[in-house]
Amino acid sequence: MPNRLSLLGPVCLTGVDGPSMRRAVQQRRLALLALIAASPGQSISRDRLLGRLWPDREEHSARHLLADSLYVLRRTLGDDAIVASGESLRLSPDLVCDVVEFRTALAEERWSDALQLYRGDFLEGFLVRNAVDFDLWAMAERDRLRALATG
Secondary structure, three states, X not given: OOOEEEOEOOOEEEEOOEOOOHHHHOXXXXXXXXXXXXXXXXXXXXXXXXXXXXXXXXXXXXXXXXXHHHHHHHHHHOOOOEEEEOOEEEEOOOOEEHHHHHHHHHHOOOHHHHHHHOOOOEOOOOOOOOOHHHHHHHHHHHHHHHHHHHO
């Protein structure tokens, strides 16, 4: 079974050995995956990630925290789970994500599949301390996805 990221409803990162993936499930690392996964097929800049996840840190410190998070996630999920292209990052299609599957089902007009995937609000009950911009983004994304599910 491939690695799976569930962002609709309770957040869960599941690997081949089950849902417990130790250091990878730290809040900001899951938030990092959520930011990257919410834009399937698109890249997100490292600067945007730094601003949303570590706004209270000096740039050098924030870049180090991002690099460390990417290292841990790649060790856990595989080197190709997050693809870097210059200053941008994107999620590998090898990491299965319910948000990506939900949007694909909607685009293909597979309404029943889409509704089955929508197990709850985006990042339900998930907050990141001292990351107001992330929380505002998550609320806006939550509203967008809820509107797609109920519209």
